[in-house]
Amino acid sequence: MEELKYSLEKLHFNTYKIKELKIGRDFIIIGGPCSIESEEQIIRIGKLIKKYGGNVIRGGAFKPRTSPYSFQGLGMKGLEYLKEAGDITGLPVITEVLDVRDLENAVKYVDMIQVGARNAQCYSLLKELGKIDIPVVLKNGLNTSIHEWLCSAEYILSGGNHKVILCERGIRTSENYTRNTMDLSAVAAIKYLTNLPIITDPSHGTGKRELIEKMSLSSIMAGSDGIMIEVHDYPEKALSDGEQALLPKEFGAIVSKSASLVSVREKLYQEDNIC
Structure with a gap:
């Protein structure tokens, strides 16, 4: 279909580096707090992410919150602190951008841009992201279909930015035990339909820390190229989403x-190719 010219033609996207991370080759492991709360906090947690094997630091500087009275993030100061954490650890950093007006400043401080579920179909933002040469992690919307999600990716791809990474973060269903329903079939479908890398966010996908490990590992066997996990060393004091943050x-x-499971998966896939 012409409207999915880039996504469904299975273009061979070349691997590319973000600092020492090789997208398309390395398993992406993003960790960090939902919100950047202070300079000391993001640097402290950033060091712990590196210590425990993560290869990207996440942190929210601009926070989309359901209530206007909830903590909205530190804004530009948060970006400065996140960049500092990246400089100290040597790891790439990622943050969510909510508004086209913040994009120009954000790209000066971060290595990757995240588009959250609420903005998955914000076409003015997606068009602008197509004009920059920086990787974009595009989450699925709360109720978007796979086709709609790929159309959103197409806005970025058709603008000239082929550095798109999809992120499955759960969808809204009638289930209310978990925060969202994590759709691992979408991961397998994306791997079948496209050559775009796809990662998963089991923190938002479940909203329950006791489910995060199992869903992370399950997503690997579904074909995930990485995971994004919220991490906080004092989750009980976190200003946002502490209940879904891991120590x-x-x-x-x-x-x-x-790492062990990725090795098993690759061996199984190789055996399939031999057969």
């Missing part, structure tokens, strides 16, 4: 198991 050691345990 650094818990994050490290998932990183270790993920």
